[in-house]
Amino acid sequence: MFSPSKAGFRRLLPLLRPHMRRLTWGGVCMLIYVGCWPLLAWLAGQLIPAIGAGELILVIKVIALALCVFLVQKLAQFGQDIMLAGPALRVSQDLRRDLFAQLQKVELRALEKLSSGDLTYRLTEDADRVGEVIYKTIQDTTPSALQLLAVFAYMVWLDWQLSLATLLLAPLVAILVSQFGARVMKAAERSQQQVSDLAGLLGEAIQGLPLVRAFAAEPWLQKRFDAEVDLHRQARYKTLRLLALQHPVVGFIEAAGILTVLAIGAARIQSGGMDGQSFSSYVAALLMLIDPISHLTTNFNEFQQGQASLSRLREIEREPREPPDLEHAQPLGRLKGDLLLSHVSYGYEPDQLVLHDLCLEVKAGQVVALVGPSGAGKSTLFSLLLRFNTAQQGRILLDGHQLSQVKAQELRRQVALVPQRTTVFSGSVAEAIRFGRQVSDQKVKEAASLANAHDFIMGLPDGYSTQLEERGTNLSGGQLQRVAIARAVLGNPAVLLLDEATSALDAEAEAAVQLGLRRAMQGRTVLVIAHRLATVQEADQIVVLDQGRICDLGSHDELMARTGRYRELCERQMIRDLQSATTIH
Ligand code: ADP
Numbered sequence: 001m002f003s004p005s006k007a008g009f010r011r012l013l014p015l016l017r018p019h020m021r022r023l024t025w026g027g028v029c030m031l032i033y034v035g036c037w038p039l040l041a042w043l044a045g046q047l048i049p050a051i052g053a054g055e056l057i058l059v060i061k062v063i064a065l066a067l068c069v070f071l072v073q074k075l076a077q078f079g080q081d082i083m084l085a086g087p088a089l090r091v092s093q094d095l096r097r098d099l100f101a102q103l104q105k106v107e108l109r110a111l112e113k114l115s116s117g118d119l120t121y122r123l124t125e126d127a128d129r130v131g132e133v134i135y136k137t138i139q140d141t142t143p144s145a146l147q148l149l150a151v152f153a154y155m156v157w158l159d160w161q162l163s164l165a166t167l168l169l170a171p172l173v174a175i176l177v178s179q180f181g182a183r184v185m186k187a188a189e190r191s192q193q194q195v196s197d198l199a200g201l202l203g204e205a206i207q208g209l210p211l212v213r214a215f216a217a218e219p220w221l222q223k224r225f226d227a228e229v230d231l232h233r234q235a236r237y238k239t240l241r242l243l244a245l246q247h248p249v250v251g252f253i254e255a256a257g258i259l260t261v262l263a264i265g266a267a268r269i270q271s272g273g274m275d276g277q278s279f280s281s282y283v284a285a286l287l288m289l290i291d292p293i294s295h296l297t298t299n300f301n302e303f304q305q306g307q308a309s310l311s312r313l314r315e316i317e318r319e320p321r322e323p324p325d326l327e328h329a330q331p332l333g334r335l336k337g338d339l340l341l342s343h344v345s346y347g348y349e350p351d352q353l354v355l356h357d358l359c360l361e362v363k364a365g366q367v368v369a370l371v372g373p374s375g376a377g378k379s380t381l382f383s384l385l386l387r388f389n390t391a392q393q394g395r396i397l398l399d400g401h402q403l404s405q406v407k408a409q410e411l412r413r414q415v416a417l418v419p420q421r422t423t424v425f426s427g428s429v430a431e432a433i434r435f436g437r438q439v440s441d442q443k444v445k446e447a448a449s450l451a452n453a454h455d456f457i458m459g460l461p462d463g464y465s466t467q468l469e470e471r472g473t474n475l476s477g478g479q480l481q482r483v484a485i486a487r488a489v490l491g492n493p494a495v496l497l498l499d500e501a502t503s504a505l506d507a508e509a510e511a512a513v514q515l516g517l518r519r520a521m522q523g524r525t526v527l528v529i530a531h532r533l534a535t536v537q538e539a540d541q542i543v544v545l546d547q548g549r550i551c552d553l554g555s556h557d558e559l560m561a562r563t564g565r566y567r568e569l570c571e572r573q574m575i576r577d578l579q580s581a582t583t584i585h
Contacts, residue, residue, distance in 0.1 A: 012310075043066045331407075372544055477501070
């Protein structure tokens with residue numbers, strides 16, 4: 001779980017740099033827009049006494065002028081909004097894109113610890129909120145602040161003493177606003193974390209719904225969900241209560257301030273320090289301050305909430321990254337597939353080794369079966385071969401190249417994985433096999449034929465263009481596996497890592513997958529996490545792993561001749577197979 005921390009919007013400024021041209025034009029429009037306000041206040045000062053004195057011609061002239069100023073101002077506002085909207089939206093788009101790119105680089109083991117629901121929330125809702133703040137800051141906060149400055153400067157020019165009195169009231173408002181702001185931010189942070197937690201729980205719940213139903217655990221899940229929803233409501237309510245309190249308090253102080261200024265102004269006119277016309281302009285200007293102040297207050301709150309979102313987004317940056325490639329990484333070239341593990345030790349936590357001193361030599365084209373109980377370290381070994389993780393001790397060499405010294409992407413093009421449970425993205429079958437690689441349709445078909453998938457794909461309603469549903473639910477388990485095999489062999493890898501599916505396929509589906517696998521394995525070095533006796537028996541070498549150590553190594557016959565861990569495992573599996581065979585028939 002992430003912990004919120006401070007991070008500023010200032011760090012987003014470099015993202016604005018490419019948009020300087022539009023920003024400049026937007027800025028010019030903004031200056032025209034803002035400059036019209038004091039002019040309008042001045043016109044108000046001319047208009048009010050003229051109306052009072054019944055000077056119709058003057059009134060008409062001033063109104064005509066005011067209309068022109070309004071027209072120019074509104075046109076400038078339109079220009080400003082149009083010019084600034086583009087960069088504002090682009091910055092939030094860039095931010096989201098950057099974060100996603102960073103997410104793709106986060107170390108896999110760190111990624112596994114993060115809740116997918118929480119992450120999704122961050123990259124959608126939090127990113128939206130930050131985008132909104134960026135948009136508002138450029139589009140609304142900046143012109144409001146400038147309007148405040150311009151109008152106030154005009155007021156000082158009109159009567160500095162009265163302006164001083166006005167200014168004395170301002171810090172009171174400012175202190176109150178910032179006090180509220182800090183609280184709103186804290187409350188918003190809590191409330192957003194609650195939504196994230198809720199999203200995390202929802203993610204888990206949706207995945208686990210069938211299981212929950214199977215265990216009749218709906219009331220338990222509902223209770224957990226209700227509790228989470230209640231926490232969210234409470235956190236949100238706290239934010240809303242603060243906001244509800246803030247508006248009337250700040251509003252009342254503003255009103256009291258204006259009335260005080262009016263009283264002082266009246267006294268100034270009486271003492272001859274100011275004339276009626278200037279005072280009318282002054283009051284008009286004063287009224288023109290209310291709007292920007294109110295915008296700034298609201299935006300300040302949103303800014304605080306956005307800050308909370310931004311700091312949650314920035315947490316992704318702090319997750320550990322995949323170590324970068326060495327600067328002088330060796331080019332791999334086409335590999336044969338000779339693999340050598342020399343005294344390899346690895347632990348997810350440096351002081352807790354999961355693999356101990358593994359030594360193994362695999363000749364190109366050999367098939368090696370990895371067997372051992374769950375938790376023995378088989379998947380961890382795969383993660384080292386794909387360089388998801390790097391061995392703390394020892395070396396892994398592929399055709400003499402040390403894995404830590406080659407480019408990860410190059411390595412992964414030649415070491416392909418067929419996972420136990422395949423993930424497919426929604427899209428066509430051909431796209432699932434291509435997985436982003438630029439290869440011809442012919443190559444895709446060849447890979448599918450090799451994986452024994454071509455015939456079933458041709459039988460689908462739209463052949464290779466058939467759209468897969470999310471998680472490939474419109475294909476059977478066996479079909480999905482064959483798609484996964486085709487995907488793995490498409491790049492003609494030298495090494496194939498297979499994690500045999502344990503889920504029961506019916507005999508026919510299994511035979512089809514086996515045929516695909518057998519063809520896919522031809523001419524490659526294959527490491528297979530083996531669950532089936534048949535696979536193990538046919539392997540050139542069998543590595544028996546237990547608690548991260550190789551406790552037995554040899555061919556099936558060699559290992560069966562010994563009374564070791566392997567024979568024990570085999571006998572147990574044979575009994576299990578026999579049992580399941582008798583239950584089926
Ligand atoms: P196998 O594939 O043989 O079932 P694994 O390689 O998955 O075994 O796990 C080996 C050991 O490493 C286990 O003790 C497991 O708890 C631990 N382990 C696996 N993945 C992680 C991870 N991402 N972070 C920390 N420990 C892990």
